[in-house]
Amino acid sequence: MKWTTRLTTLSALFGAFFVAAQQQGCTDAKGGLDCLIDNVYKPSSTASTGPVASSTVQEDNCECVPYYQCQNDTITTQGIGLIDIRFGGSSPTSDGSSRLMGPCDDYLNVCCKPPDVLKPNEAIKPQPTQRTGCGRRNPDGIGFRITGNNDNEAQFGEFPWMVAVLREQNITNNSAPINVYQCGGALIHPQVVLTAAHCVNGKEAHTLKIRAGEWDTQRRNEILPHQDRNVSKIVVHENFHSGALYNNVALMILETPVDIAENVDVVCLPETSEIFDGSRCYASGWGKDIFGKEGRYQVILKSIDLPVVPHDVCQTTLRTTRLGKYFILDPSFICAGGEPGKDTCKGDGGSPLVCPLKSDPTRYVQAGIVAWGIGCGEKRVPGVYANVARLRAWIDEQMVFNNLDISTYRA
Numbered sequence: 001m002k003w004t005t006r007l008t009t010l011s012a013l014f015g016a017f018f019v020a021a022q023q024q025g026c027t028d029a030k031g032g033l034d035c036l037i038d039n040v041y042k043p044s045s046t047a048s049t050g051p052v053a054s055s056t057v058q059e060d061n062c063e064c065v066p067y068y069q070c071q072n073d074t075i076t077t078q079g080i081g082l083i084d085i086r087f088g089g090s091s092p093t094s095d096g097s098s099r100l101m102g103p104c105d106d107y108l109n110v111c112c113k114p115p116d117v118l119k120p121n122e123a124i125k126p127q128p129t130q131r132t133g134c135g136r137r138n139p140d141g142i143g144f145r146i147t148g149n150n151d152n153e154a155q156f157g158e159f160p161w162m163v164a165v166l167r168e169q170n171i172t173n174n175s176a177p178i179n180v181y182q183c184g185g186a187l188i189h190p191q192v193v194l195t196a197a198h199c200v201n202g203k204e205a206h207t208l209k210i211r212a213g214e215w216d217t218q219r220r221n222e223i224l225p226h227q228d229r230n231v232s233k234i235v236v237h238e239n240f241h242s243g244a245l246y247n248n249v250a251l252m253i254l255e256t257p258v259d260i261a262e263n264v265d266v267v268c269l270p271e272t273s274e275i276f277d278g279s280r281c282y283a284s285g286w287g288k289d290i291f292g293k294e295g296r297y298q299v300i301l302k303s304i305d306l307p308v309v310p311h312d313v314c315q316t317t318l319r320t321t322r323l324g325k326y327f328i329l330d331p332s333f334i335c336a337g338g339e340p341g342k343d344t345c346k347g348d349g350g351s352p353l354v355c356p357l358k359s360d361p362t363r364y365v366q367a368g369i370v371a372w373g374i375g376c377g378e379k380r381v382p383g384v385y386a387n388v389a390r391l392r393a394w395i396d397e398q399m400v401f402n403n404l405d406i407s408t409y410r411a
Helices: 017-023 029-039 311-318 388-401
Strands: 063-066 081-084 109-112 144-147 162-169 178-189 192-195 208-212 227-236 250-254 280-285 302-309 333-337 352-356 364-372 382-387
Touching: 162 192, 178 208, 178 352, 178 364, 192 364, 192 388, 208 250, 250 388, 280 364, 302 311, 311 333, 311 382, 333 364, 364 388, 382 388
Parallel strands: 081 144
Antiparallel strands: 063 109, 162 178, 162 208, 178 192, 192 250, 208 227, 227 250, 280 302, 280 352, 302 333, 333 382, 352 364, 364 382
16 A cells, blocks of 8 residues: 655755745746855855854834844843844735735844944854753753744754755756755764664665754844764664655764854764653654645744554554555554644655753653655654664664764763
């Protein structure tokens, strides 16, 4: 019996072309593509160049600048502020509506009167915290906390292990290559990304790169930059089944390590015997909000909390779908979700499902890798994830074989 998986070799541009085109003022199809390439997808170095203050002067004699370059009530001396993502420009939400218009055309900018405007090198940045091991989530964000996030938007830097896997592609013969979103992944070592085998199987390493520290795919003026790294090697589980997606795990070894930062860090991995049944966990990604052609790829990183469903319960539920009453759920999978409207979806493949450590709920371990499902967010039908605990021994073996330290992801 045929069944649909969430294979994520996407033709959509990272962040969704049509959203980016609208945000950049690109309207017609051809002009929109050229404009998007010129304004958003210029080839980047290993880290973004950082924010550039706008010179637009508003009616009340103020200037739109990144919020951290305005020394007024918007931020505190620690660089922490509140940003309402409903305001600024005409950025569409996932339901197709527009955000409310604010005084500046970017919600990360504020209208600042000249005496309060700081030079870029004087910007008030958040105080760095001392790193104390893997799996440190930032539930209140870094540098600012967003409000108006009614569409499951994650805070900036909330999941510092989250990465986007990108593939360079030429849209036309004469155009510069642009970054096409392939799937998600998670940092488990400064030089290693854990992802789903179905995302990278058959791909050549030199055609892929990863982006760590990303949040809003259409903006480059976040307070901390993202980091791009090229991939030097792809290791796919030798028993990966491309049809049924058993043992759906792969490692991407980077040419150079990322720099650990507030918004870029590694997640912990579970022990081989660890079970998460009943735990409330988080899945994150830039995938579609709903299944099918009506779904939209996300601009801001989204996260949802999901319950882990026991293996036998998940198998019984999946047998009520088109998979049929004889379907057997392979032990290399775990399940999470089953709550209406809350699920990972197309484009989320390879992204992490993370659960709080039982010994320290402020730290997180990666329990699963987004693999496949029946639709997205359908009532009572959980999504299916690669079981990281069961695959932990294979991960350790590959790390040791490649002379990489496995202590980075030990809780």
